[in-house]
Amino acid sequence: MADEVTVMRDGTWIATEPAQNLTTDKIIKLMVGRELTNQFPPKTNKPGEVALEVENLSARYSLLQDVSFKARKGEIVGLAGLDGSGRTETLENIFGVATRKDGVIKLDGKEVRNRNARESIKNGFALLTEERRATGIFGILNIRENTVISSLKKHKKAGFYLSDKSMEKDTAWAIDAMHIKTPSQKTKIRSLSGGNQQKVILGRWLLTEPEVLMLDEPTRGIDVGAKYEIYQL
Incomplete structure (x- = not known):
């Protein structure tokens, strides 16, 4: 509960108004700088054939037991539940960053082991973790380094050298495609919102x-x- 609401955007004061004069839509407009009439854009994707199959997945060091589901190409599958229900543990076991006890994972009909993150990435899997600051970003690195760190192999040139031009190009694509607000690619990621x-x-x-x-x-x-x-996206 509050008598007044102050809105800031990109480090700048935008407005301070009595709470009784504000609606949810008006607060959103002040926060993002534009009207946002549709918070959930429609999806036009059409699911195709089965791509991912998870059968009887169980974890060794958590309560996750006998999880099975399928996901089709182009399909968005949601896992819902309270904290501690096993949503995160399911993804971590599929990605190989938690120890799997039993279960089979198939991609396009072929079994994949996914024993660790490197193998999972090689097999075509990606995991955006729940705790962004703890397990997502590398706070001491800049935006370019954070952007390309999972795809360094494609930027290799002779020996162990990395192509600055190639990394700059991919980072520029990510900044443009994801509408990332940053002064430059060399900005430390921890300074971003x-x-x-x-x-x-x-x-x-x-x-x-x-x-x-x-x-x-x-x-x-x-x-x-x-x-x-x-x-x-």
Whole structure:
């Protein structure tokens, strides 16, 4: 409860008004700088054949037991539940960053092991984690480094050298495609807003060209404008 509401955007004061004079739509307009009449844009994707099959997935060090589901190409499958229900554990076990006890994972009809993150990325999987600051961003690195870190192999040239031109090009694509607000590619990612940090991570995973993109609470802790842009993907 509050008597007055102050809205800031990009580090700048926008307005302070009595709470009784504000509606949800007006607050959203002040926050994002434009009308946002449709917070959930329509989806036109048409699911195709089965791409991902998970059968009897069980974890060794959590309560996750006998999880099975299928996802078709172009389909968005949601896992819902309270905290501790096993949503995060399901994704972590599929991606190989948690120890799997039993279960089979198939992609396009072929079994994949996904014993660790590197193998999962190679097999066409990507995971945007729930805790952005703890397990998503590399706070001491800049935006370019955070963007290309999961696809360094494509930027290799002779020996162990990396192509600055190639990394700059991919980062520019991510900034443009994800509408990331940043002074430059060399800006430290920790200086960005939560929404822009999240969009950098999404751009990072899209650059790996995944067959299966897993998002754990992708709009958690970000403003409505950034949420809308993520929903449009």
